[in-house]
Amino acid sequence: MKAALANGMNFWNGGEFYGPPERNSLVVLExxxxxxxxxxxxxxxxxxxxxxxxxxxxxxxxxxxSISNIIKQLNGRKKLDVFECARRDPKVPMEETFAAMQEWIDKGLLGSISLSEVSASTIHAAVKITKVSFVEVELSLWCTDILTNGVAAACAQYNIPVVAYSPLGSGILTGAFKSVEDLAGTHFKDWPRFSPENFEINLQLVKQVETLAQKKGCTPAQLAISWTRNLSKRPGMPTIIPIPGATTVARVNENAIYVDLSEEEMSEIDATLAKFEVKGDRYPASIPMNT
Known part of the structure; x- marks a missing residue:
């Protein structure tokens, strides 16, 4: 965490439910x-x-x-800058949800409101009710959905930065997983894109990313993260803030290196992605997507 801040990575993302109660992301942050x-x-x-x-x-x-619990766990060390519902609740009107958040903002205990894993229609509806500071959605070389489903366009329309989670494709774009056996002990083994019937197909994209990275003189992780940032330079695109995870200082330092990609290089990546169809859904059917 100290290394991340030293490298200018100052947007820190956590979850009330990330990890066990005694050692979740908020405990670590506190x-x-x-x-x-x-x-x-x-x-x-x-x-x-x-x-x-x-x-x-x-x-x-x-x-x-939820907000009360988060603030309690932060233990007065830091104001809660941004809160987001992990998914939109289809059973509750957004007016009720945002009104409850606004009360915490009015008390000075919450900075702003973000959306998470939402559809373009939710963004269009939400901005009519409240000020949206960020939209957190998945974006990577193996998950480009927001570029075609209206989410990126909506964020650009309202000048809302996109917080791009899983910019390394849950680790696969780093080259960490070479076979299904490498997934043992991880929760990814139960996800459709990592299933045995899809994994070998999706690994072909990883190999192409490795080739592109070698040509550029950087690591696959650096190329993958920098690609999301370079998208921001294109007309009609919102600001994109990638939030890669890391477990070592070495990985943090690696991920922090920005690789400037020319439009010609971005077009080459476009062509590579256009020829490849990722197999499998992003999540198991039990986990809501694009809410």
């Missing part, structure tokens, strides 16, 4: 800020929540429970 209180004002903290036992809970009660 411990970090206890040790480095001077860093509290240097980072923007965005946290997902509002997930109940049976799925998304966008009710006023669900929002208040």
């Amino acid at each position: 411990k970090y800020l206890e040790k480095y209180p001077e860093d509290a004002d240097k980072v923007v903290i965005s946290v997902k929540g509002a997930m109940g036992a049976k799925g998304p809970d966008g009710s006023a009660e669900g929002i208040n429970r």
Whole structure:
């Protein structure tokens, strides 16, 4: 985390439900800020929540429970800059959800509102009700959905930055997974794109990314992350903030290196992606997408 900040990575993303209760992302963040209180004002903290036992809970009660819990876990170390429902709750009007969040903003305990894993129609509806600071959606070389489903266009229309999660394709674009056996012990083994029947096909894209990276003189991870950032330079595109995860300082330092891609190089990547169809859905059927 210290290495990330040193490299200018100051948009930190967590979840109320990331990890076990005794060691979730908020616990780690609180411990970090206890040790480095001077860093509290240097980072923007965005946290997902509002997930109940049976799925998304966008009710006023669900929002208040979630934000209250997050603030409690931060233990006064840092203001909650951004809150987002992990998924839109189809059972609750957005007016109720955003009104509950606004009360926390009015109290000075929450900075702003973000959307997460939403469709273009949700974005268009949400901006009529509240100010949306960010939209967090999946974007990578093996998940370009937002470029064609209206999400990126909607964000550009309203000047809302896209927070691109999984820019490394859950790790596959780094070359970390060479076979299905490498997935043992990870939750990815149960995801459609990593299933045995799809994995070998999708691995072909990884090999092409590795070839492009070698040609550019960078690592596949650096190419993948930088590609998302370079998309921002194209007309009609929103600002894109990739949020790769890392487990070592070495990986953080690697991911922080920006690779400038010319439009010719971006077009070459476009051509590569156009020839390849990723196999399998992003998530198992039990996990809502594009809410």
